Amino acid sequence: MPEVSQAPLLSVITPMFNAGVMFDAFMQSLLAQTLSSLEIIIVDDGSDDGSGERADAYARQHNHVRVIHQANGGVSRARNAGLAIAKGKYVTFPDADDTLDPQMYQTLVTMAETDNLDAAQCNADWYFQRSQRVKPLIPTDRLRSTQVLSGPQWLSTALATRRYLHVVWLGIYRRELIEKHRLLFEPGLHHQDIPWTTEFMLNARRVRYTEQIFYRYYMHDASISNRKRTGQRNVEYQRHYLKIARMLEEINNRYRDKVKISRALHYQVTHEALSVCHSVRREPEPEARRLMIADIFATQTHRRMLRNARGPKQWYQLLLWLGRLYRWRNK
Numbered sequence: 001m002p003e004v005s006q007a008p009l010l011s012v013i014t015p016m017f018n019a020g021v022m023f024d025a026f027m028q029s030l031l032a033q034t035l036s037s038l039e040i041i042i043v044d045d046g047s048d049d050g051s052g053e054r055a056d057a058y059a060r061q062h063n064h065v066r067v068i069h070q071a072n073g074g075v076s077r078a079r080n081a082g083l084a085i086a087k088g089k090y091v092t093f094p095d096a097d098d099t100l101d102p103q104m105y106q107t108l109v110t111m112a113e114t115d116n117l118d119a120a121q122c123n124a125d126w127y128f129q130r131s132q133r134v135k136p137l138i139p140t141d142r143l144r145s146t147q148v149l150s151g152p153q154w155l156s157t158a159l160a161t162r163r164y165l166h167v168v169w170l171g172i173y174r175r176e177l178i179e180k181h182r183l184l185f186e187p188g189l190h191h192q193d194i195p196w197t198t199e200f201m202l203n204a205r206r207v208r209y210t211e212q213i214f215y216r217y218y219m220h221d222a223s224i225s226n227r228k229r230t231g232q233r234n235v236e237y238q239r240h241y242l243k244i245a246r247m248l249e250e251i252n253n254r255y256r257d258k259v260k261i262s263r264a265l266h267y268q269v270t271h272e273a274l275s276v277c278h279s280v281r282r283e284p285e286p287e288a289r290r291l292m293i294a295d296i297f298a299t300q301t302h303r304r305m306l307r308n309a310r311g312p313k314q315w316y317q318l319l320l321w322l323g324r325l326y327r328w329r330n331k
């Protein structure tokens with residue numbers, strides 16, 4: 001059983017809301033970590049399926065496990081609550097229904113300590129529960145392990161693969177840097193990892209990536225990103241992506257005098273906004289489609305996409321979609 005010092009090397013912060021049957025497998029993979037200098041902070045975000053009580057049982061058995069209970073407020077508020085009490089030199093944010101290789105955090109912390117990194121990231125695999133198919137998040141023919149890069153260099157390199165996802169569970173992050181720049185998660189925003197990791201990397205001076213796969217993400221029907229939405233629920237969900245596109249452009253503008261904002265960072269603004277256009281086409285309810293199109297124009301997202309489009313392929317997609325949107329809007 002690891003002994004937690006006053007300042008563990010790593011704080012593992014996990015939001016949990018009704019983690020279900022996967023929670024025990026997740027906890028076992030955390031308790032099996034070969035890194036001994038870590039604390040585990042489980043933030044029970046109002047679970048009503050018994051997950052909170054099971055987390056408390058783990059805390060009673062293991063002195064490096066701590067549980068916070070709070071009313072349901074979403075992933076961002078839960079992560080922020082964990083950050084507020086974290087003591088580790090580095091922090092990380094795994095999901096409570098995934099699993100980790102026992103060597104994951106020892107490997108990433110060793111990388112960070114050896115090369116004085118602000119962030120160390122690894123590869124992961126998708127596990128599709130229905131088909132039991134497994135595939136890597138970033139195929140090695142797209143990206144191999146790197147040497148030390150600046151945060152902006154790493155982000156540009158990763159985004160250029162078209163396989164990288166802005167997910168905080170891919171790595172560990174220097175807590176001092178997070179606190180210095182007050183990098184909190186946006187409450188109530190789905191996929192808040194996207195703006196958070198972008199801003200963190202624009203402040204990071206030293207980052208490394210390993211192609212080794214240490215994390216398994218389980219794709220199932222309950223996953224937020226895997227749910228099928230139609231009608232008003234889809235309208236509301238797509239507003240998150242419109243907000244993310246705006247936030248990304250604002251981040252780029254805020255940092256453009258401090259670091260080089262590469263074409264990949266502009267590209268991702270338009271990429272996130274174009275996902276809403278694809279959702280418009282798939283939406284079966286006419287009123288919902290009308291509202292989504294109205295949102296695109298009301299938020300000036302059509303102009304935001306024009307400002308940030310990069311490369312002939314994205315420009316072609318954008319002009320095609322803008323033509324459709326104007327046509328559908330005027331029907």
